Amino acid sequence: MAFDSLxxxxxxxxxxxxxxxxxxxxxxxxxxxxSWQDSRNEMYHIWDAMLLAAATYxxxxxxxxxxxxxxxxxxEAYQKQQGEDSFCGEYMCGVIAGALQMGESNACMKxxxxxxxxxxxxxxxxxxxxxxxxxxxxxxxxxxALYVAAxxxxxxxxxxxxxxxxxxxxxxxGSASAMAAGALVHLKQGSPEQIIHAAAMALKNLLGLxxxxxxxxxxxxxxxxxxxxxxxxxxxxxxxxxxxxxxxPPDQVIDAMxxxxxxxxxxxxxxxxxxxxxxxxxxxxxxxxxxxxSGPGQA
Amino acid sequence: MNLFDILGPVMVGPSSSxxxxxxxxxxxxxxxxxxxxxxxxxxxxGSFATTGVGHGTDCALIAxxxxxxxxxxxxxxxxxxxxxRGLSFTFTNKTLKDAxxxxxxxxxxxxxxxxxEVQAASIGGGRVMVHKLDGIEVDFxxxxxxxxxxNLDRPGYVSEVADLLANHKINIAxxxxxxxxxxxxxxxxxxxxQPIPEDALRSLERMRGVRKVIFINTEV
Numbered sequence: 001m002a003f004d005s006l007x008x009x010x011x012x013x014x015x016x017x018x019x020x021x022x023x024x025x026x027x028x029x030x031x032x033x034x035s036w037q038d039s040r041n042e043m044y045h046i047w048d049a050m051l052l053a054a055a056t057y058x059x060x061x062x063x064x065x066x067x068x069x070x071x072x073x074x075x076e077a078y079q080k081q082q083g084e085d086s087f088c089g090e091y092m093c094g095v096i097a098g099a100l101q102m103g104e105s106n107a108c109m110k111x112x113x114x115x116x117x118x119x120x121x122x123x124x125x126x127x128x129x130x131x132x133x134x135x136x137x138x139x140x141x142x143x144x145a146l147y148v149a150a151x152x153x154x155x156x157x158x159x160x161x162x163x164x165x166x167x168x169x170x171x172x173x174g175s176a177s178a179m180a181a182g183a184l185v186h187l188k189q190g191s192p193e194q195i196i197h198a199a200a201m202a203l204k205n206l207l208g209l210x211x212x213x214x215x216x217x218x219x220x221x222x223x224x225x226x227x228x229x230x231x232x233x234x235x236x237x238x239x240x241x242x243x244x245x246x247x248x249p250p251d252q253v254i255d256a257m258x259x260x261x262x263x264x265x266x267x268x269x270x271x272x273x274x275x276x277x278x279x280x281x282x283x284x285x286x287x288x289x290x291x292x293x294s295g296p297g298q299a
Numbered sequence: 300m301n302l303f304d305i306l307g308p309v310m311v312g313p314s315s316s317x318x319x320x321x322x323x324x325x326x327x328x329x330x331x332x333x334x335x336x337x338x339x340x341x342x343x344x345g346s347f348a349t350t351g352v353g354h355g356t357d358c359a360l361i362a363x364x365x366x367x368x369x370x371x372x373x374x375x376x377x378x379x380x381x382x383x384r385g386l387s388f389t390f391t392n393k394t395l396k397d398a399x400x401x402x403x404x405x406x407x408x409x410x411x412x413x414x415x416e417v418q419a420a421s422i423g424g425g426r427v428m429v430h431k432l433d434g435i436e437v438d439f440x441x442x443x444x445x446x447x448x449x450n451l452d453r454p455g456y457v458s459e460v461a462d463l464l465a466n467h468k469i470n471i472a473x474x475x476x477x478x479x480x481x482x483x484x485x486x487x488x489x490x491x492x493q494p495i496p497e498d499a500l501r502s503l504e505r506m507r508g509v510r511k512v513i514f515i516n517t518e519v
Contacts, residue, residue, distance in 0.1 A: 002300060028302040033492075042303055049309040063313075065353070106312030109355070109375055116305045116424045118315040146306060153305035162305070163316055163423025165346045165400040171423075216350025218313035269400065270346045289353070
């Protein structure tokens with residue numbers, strides 16, 4: 001049975017002398033009754049799909065609404081032109097570009113990996129792909145980091161939710177950011193404790209974030225929120241590696257997210273009735289989309 | 300829920316709940332109907348109704364009914380493919396009582412006249428739950444091999460079905476009984492650790508008082 005607490009995973013690490021990723025992988029082997037090779041192959045398939053999606057970004061595409069497309073390419077050009085002179089530095093600008101590009105690919109109905117959802121699909125690859133290419137880590141390390149991420153996501157899904165319709169954007173981008181933060185800590189050989197505290201800090205920073213998609217599309221503000229998820233994951237991982245902890249225990253942070261989600265008005269849970277979706281401009285966009293029938297599904 | 304429901308699915312965007320989950324609901328409806336659907340009357344509730352078209356929920360449901368998977372690049376073209384394959388459909392927005400925000404009710408007719416009504420919800424990350432079958436409240440995800448038996452609500456059926464599965468060396472992982480009213484029809488839902496062979500399903504269908512047997516193998 002999947003873990004319903006991050007603390008339980010950390011305790012299992014201590015008791016069995018294993019890494020966080022190993023505890024999660026062994027649980028997957030038990031749960032699905034598969035060998036470690038089968039489990040690893042499945043994870044490799046996920047990583048391969050992320051790499052392929054990142055490599056096949058098409059700057060020329062725009063979403064059916066016309067709201068999204070090309071920003072990832074602008075960011076990449078800026079990154080190359082500015083180098084270390086940009087505020088975020090070259091590496092971080094690459095992460096930002098990656099998050100934008102994956103979010104745009106999703107909006108343009110290309111094939112992506114939901115992590116944990118399609119709306120939040122840009123966060124994990126944005127932090128992992130540049131690390132893999134530029135910091136020269138091994139494939140095994142990346143796959144281990146993906147197990148760490150998935151284990152964190154599984155606990156969040158069980159204790160709270162990973163659905164914007166149920167818990168708002170905090171449940172999607174917040175969860176993705178927590179998963180990515182834990183994965184990054186693993187790549188730097190952080191401890192299981194550091195992994196869950198990085199996840200907790202990342203999630204805390206995004207608590208309360210509402211899901212308010214303009215015209216109901218996974219486009220605005222979703223694509224750019226992948227950026228904040230990725231950047232926040234890196235900051236949280238660095239904090240945890242510096243020895244900083246979340247003052248609220250990680251499992252309780254997840255419980256707080258659930259409470260906030262349960263009390264969030266329906267207008268802020270993916271219904272496109274509140275927040276940015278309720279602005280004058282958003283109404284104009286929605287009216288235009290419905291009027292000319294250019295939305296997907298009208299074909 | 301397994302690990303690869305969290306990292307995954309590999310899918311066509313833009314929304315895991317509204318696109319990938321909707322494909323899975325359609326696919327599950329097709330499997331529950333047990334034959335090629337020719338007509339689908341679909342109710343959309345909550346966020347499926349308000350933002351469904353923008354997410355391609357409608358074409359995703361139809362894609363699933365046609366047997367497509369969430370990573371099928373033809374999903375956005377499913378309306379045209381449905382026309383070619385002789386599947387007609389309607390969509391209606393309707394507010395349901397006590398339903399999950401991402402809920403669809405599929406009233407399906409098959410080519411040989413089979414009919415089933417399935418109420419299912421997309422609960423996040425592409426995962427789905429069936430909440431009603433032909434008006435009877437149920438609760439299953441079909442993430443494991445799942446056996447659904449419509450039977451008369453009388454003593455003894457549970458043990459007969461369990462015995463038959465045991466004789467075929469099939470382990471029952473979970474089992475739930477649902478019914479609309481005492482002594483009427485009930486629905487038995489079992490998740491099993493092994494797939495159920497065809498001959499066992501035929502034997503189940505021949506059992507007295509059993510109205511319908513549906514088996515869904517592994518994930519949809």
